Amino acid sequence: MNATASQEEMKPLLKVENLLKSYTNRTLTGHREEVRALHGVSFSLLQGTTLALVGESGSGKSTLALCLACLEKPNSGDIWFEGTDVVKLEEEKRRTIRRQIQLIFQDPANSFNPGWTVLEILTEPLQLQRNLSCDEMRLRAHLLLEQVGLSAELGEKLSSELSGGQRQRLAIARALTLEPKLLILDEALSALDCSVQAQIVNLLLELQSSLGMAYLFISHDLAMAAYLADEIAVMSRGEIVEQGASVKILKQPQTKVTRELLAAVPRINFSPREASKA
Amino acid sequence: MGSILEVRDLRVAYRSRSGDTFRALDGISFHLGPGEILGVLGESGSGKSTLAASLLRLFRQDTVVASGAVLFEGMDLLQAKPNELQRIRGKRISLIFQEPSVALHPTMRVGSQVRQVLHAHGVDGRALNQRTREVFETLFREETERIARSYPHELSGGQRQRILIAQAIACGPSVLVADEPTASLDPTTQMEILGVFRSLREKLGLALVFITHNPALLAPFADRILVLYAGRVVEWGPAATVLASPKHPYTRALRESMPPRLEETSDFHKKKLNAIPGDSLPSSLPPQGCPFEPRCPERMDVCKSREPILVTLSAGHTVYCFRYESE
Numbered sequence: 001m002n003a004t005a006s007q008e009e010m011k012p013l014l015k016v017e018n019l020l021k022s023y024t025n026r027t028l029t030g031h032r033e034e035v036r037a038l039h040g041v042s043f044s045l046l047q048g049t050t051l052a053l054v055g056e057s058g059s060g061k062s063t064l065a066l067c068l069a070c071l072e073k074p075n076s077g078d079i080w081f082e083g084t085d086v087v088k089l090e091e092e093k094r095r096t097i098r099r100q101i102q103l104i105f106q107d108p109a110n111s112f113n114p115g116w117t118v119l120e121i122l123t124e125p126l127q128l129q130r131n132l133s134c135d136e137m138r139l140r141a142h143l144l145l146e147q148v149g150l151s152a153e154l155g156e157k158l159s160s161e162l163s164g165g166q167r168q169r170l171a172i173a174r175a176l177t178l179e180p181k182l183l184i185l186d187e188a189l190s191a192l193d194c195s196v197q198a199q200i201v202n203l204l205l206e207l208q209s210s211l212g213m214a215y216l217f218i219s220h221d222l223a224m225a226a227y228l229a230d231e232i233a234v235m236s237r238g239e240i241v242e243q244g245a246s247v248k249i250l251k252q253p254q255t256k257v258t259r260e261l262l263a264a265v266p267r268i269n270f271s272p273r274e275a276s277k278a
Numbered sequence: 279m280g281s282i283l284e285v286r287d288l289r290v291a292y293r294s295r296s297g298d299t300f301r302a303l304d305g306i307s308f309h310l311g312p313g314e315i316l317g318v319l320g321e322s323g324s325g326k327s328t329l330a331a332s333l334l335r336l337f338r339q340d341t342v343v344a345s346g347a348v349l350f351e352g353m354d355l356l357q358a359k360p361n362e363l364q365r366i367r368g369k370r371i372s373l374i375f376q377e378p379s380v381a382l383h384p385t386m387r388v389g390s391q392v393r394q395v396l397h398a399h400g401v402d403g404r405a406l407n408q409r410t411r412e413v414f415e416t417l418f419r420e421e422t423e424r425i426a427r428s429y430p431h432e433l434s435g436g437q438r439q440r441i442l443i444a445q446a447i448a449c450g451p452s453v454l455v456a457d458e459p460t461a462s463l464d465p466t467t468q469m470e471i472l473g474v475f476r477s478l479r480e481k482l483g484l485a486l487v488f489i490t491h492n493p494a495l496l497a498p499f500a501d502r503i504l505v506l507y508a509g510r511v512v513e514w515g516p517a518a519t520v521l522a523s524p525k526h527p528y529t530r531a532l533r534e535s536m537p538p539r540l541e542e543t544s545d546f547h548k549k550k551l552n553a554i555p556g557d558s559l560p561s562s563l564p565p566q567g568c569p570f571e572p573r574c575p576e577r578m579d580v581c582k583s584r585e586p587i588l589v590t591l592s593a594g595h596t597v598y599c600f601r602y603e604s605e
Contacts, residue, residue: 201551266468
């Protein structure tokens with residue numbers, strides 16, 4: 001709970017108000033069908049803290065992520081980032097904000113050009129956004145590799161030659177190139193092995209305390225969410241049905257959705273007595 | 279003790295594009311009793327998917343070595359003739375893959391896809407319809423007719439996974455091999471599918487080989503657990519023992535790397551997890567020493583020089599580690 005003390009005077013980094021997003025599906029008969037992905041979502045996120053969005057697939061988590069990263073335009077509602085309404089901003093100005101919000105997906109293999117080396121992947125955003133010389137860019141890329149715990153020798157490798165954990169580290173390094181203030185992690189741990197998940201969690205915790213980034217951790221894994229986040233928001237059918245401090249959500253769940261998610265967390269619960277019996 | 283499936287010293291190696299040989303499975307032995315649930319625990323690169331496929335003698339084209347024996351009811355599947363194999367695959371031993379949306383035909387009604395399996399194994403006419411209905415009734419509590427007439431895209435992920443299970447059990451097999459069958463599912467659906475497997479064992483007395491990377495999934499229902507690391511069995515024993523007091527450093531580290539139980543989270547909140555350093559990227563180097571040595575928190579000098587042997591700790595609990603060699 002590193003946020004509670006100064007919560008009063010701190011302005012939220014991100015404030016979302018009454019966000020609505022719907023898609024139109026056309027069925028085979030030509031009939032139009034309205035699917036409401038987000039239905040009045042509001043929350044705020046303080047600088048340097050983590051909010052976990054938890055829910056079943058189809059609850060609207062990923063649509064929310066896309067709206068926040070300016071990759072989808074909501075039908076209505078506001079997204080305030082450091083006091084600026086991103087939704088109403090002109091494209092030109094929105095781009096400068098976009099840079100500060102980076103997105104990391106579940107399967108990093110799909111988010112890299114397979115023909116590029118690690119260094120090329122890391123220098124591309126720098127080329128687009130900064131006026132740096134080649135040497136400066138390489139130096140920066142090497143620093144980033146070090147920051148996420150990848151050895152410099154990997155720089156010349158293709159992303160397809162990396163393991164799943166290394167690739168997710170690379171995705172984080174690429175997100176860091178532009179020094180974002182908010183990292184959206186959309187199921188970023190789900191495709192990884194348990195032992196590697198723990199490594200990435202540690203890396204995220206480390207980076208948060210050294211760089212002060214805020215995280216929006218989107219997941220269906222309530223156990224991991226509770227561990228990583230200061231606050232949890234539980235989503236169901238496009239709405240946030242429950243929100244509060246992680247510990248509170250775990251210990252006193254108020255809604256049926258949360259209780260069901262809690263019940264579905266697989267856990268190892270063998271007492272020594274059971275073990276000796278077997 | 280009668281075992282329905284016995285694997286003896288199974289070795290499988292692939293040749294990579296660069297010409298190196300990579301050992302996916304390096305001397306695997308275990309046995310499975312009738313109606314037993316064996317949980318296979320392993321991370322990517324451990325050889326768990328190769329193991330699943332090898333149990334039905336499904337080898338990739340780049341396989342260069344496939345030796346040992348897979349004895350099903352006493353018959354070695356690795357030596358069986360094609361027509362003998364045909365009678366066993368999908369009928370006596372079935373395999374369920376990870377991704378239900380890829381394993382199903384997109385433009386064929388799911389009912390027909392289950393019928394097809396039965397038809398391929400010689401069920402015809404009235405028996406075909408009746409058996410199909412029975413299988414659907416085993417797996418779905420209601421709306422069996424509507425579901426059978428649906429196409430895969432009209433069903434939810436959990437329902438699609440049930441269709442794959444329906445195909446697998448249609449011919450009444452005695453062994454089911456499931457490779458990460460819940461990996462792409464929601465947590466609540468995942469629990470539901472685990473429940474399906476449990477009830478199948480009760481109803482049909484199926485033996486199950488359940489392959490996963492998540493130890494917590496095995497806790498509620500596996501009888502025994504086999505821990506794979508780099509193509510080797512590093513620990514094998516009763517589920518409760520392996521999960522509650524794991525002996526191999528890898529199994530131990532794996533348990534400790536998971537976030538603490540929810541009830542305890544307030545104390546551990548946002549502290550670092552005990553991650554296992556490094557990763558299990560497969561290496562093509564010939565084995566010298568223990569494969570887990572580079573990542574092992576309890577490594578000793580001897581671990582680098584030669585390979586450990588399997589040590590039996592108690593009845594049915596074996597560990598592949600030098601720490602226990604003197605016992």
